[in-house]
Amino acid sequence: MAKYEGSCGCGHVKYAFEGEPINAAFCYCKECQKHTGSDKWFGLWVPKDKFAFTKGETKSYTRKGDSSKDIHHQFCSRCGTTVCVEVTVAGFYSVSASTLDDSSHFSPKMAIYTASAPKWAVFPEDVPKFDILPPEFS
Numbered sequence: 001m002a003k004y005e006g007s008c009g010c011g012h013v014k015y016a017f018e019g020e021p022i023n024a025a026f027c028y029c030k031e032c033q034k035h036t037g038s039d040k041w042f043g044l045w046v047p048k049d050k051f052a053f054t055k056g057e058t059k060s061y062t063r064k065g066d067s068s069k070d071i072h073h074q075f076c077s078r079c080g081t082t083v084c085v086e087v088t089v090a091g092f093y094s095v096s097a098s099t100l101d102d103s104s105h106f107s108p109k110m111a112i113y114t115a116s117a118p119k120w121a122v123f124p125e126d127v128p129k130f131d132i133l134p135p136e137f138s
């Protein structure tokens, strides 16, 4: 089974997951804009039981998602890089593709929360765009 590894900016936190993500999405919601400092978050949706932290400690920040269920942002306590976000309502981690050691295997399959995107957002070509979430995930 394929195994993927990644880390935060300073290398204190490392993680790994196995198998292919259930989705790969550019998320343009306001929270993703804030915690990436850009127009979007490239999230790889990895089932919770396939993901593990392998080194270091994360701090977490918890907020309520649209579902009113908790979303836990996991970030490095030293450099502040958010490596993943736990979406408790659906039982998966949205792993930051940007933090993978090698992200060349992945490309976005959809763009979500595009209704919240800033005017200067850059959208991927040839993938479906959803104002919020696609019907099968909402």
Ligand SMILES: [Zn+2]
Pocket (backbone or CB within 6 Å): 008, 009, 010, 011, 012, 013, 076, 077, 078, 079, 080, 081
């Ligand atoms: Zn770090």
Ligand SMILES: [Zn+2]
Pocket (backbone or CB within 6 Å): 027, 028, 029, 030, 031, 032, 033, 041, 113
């Ligand atoms: Zn988002």
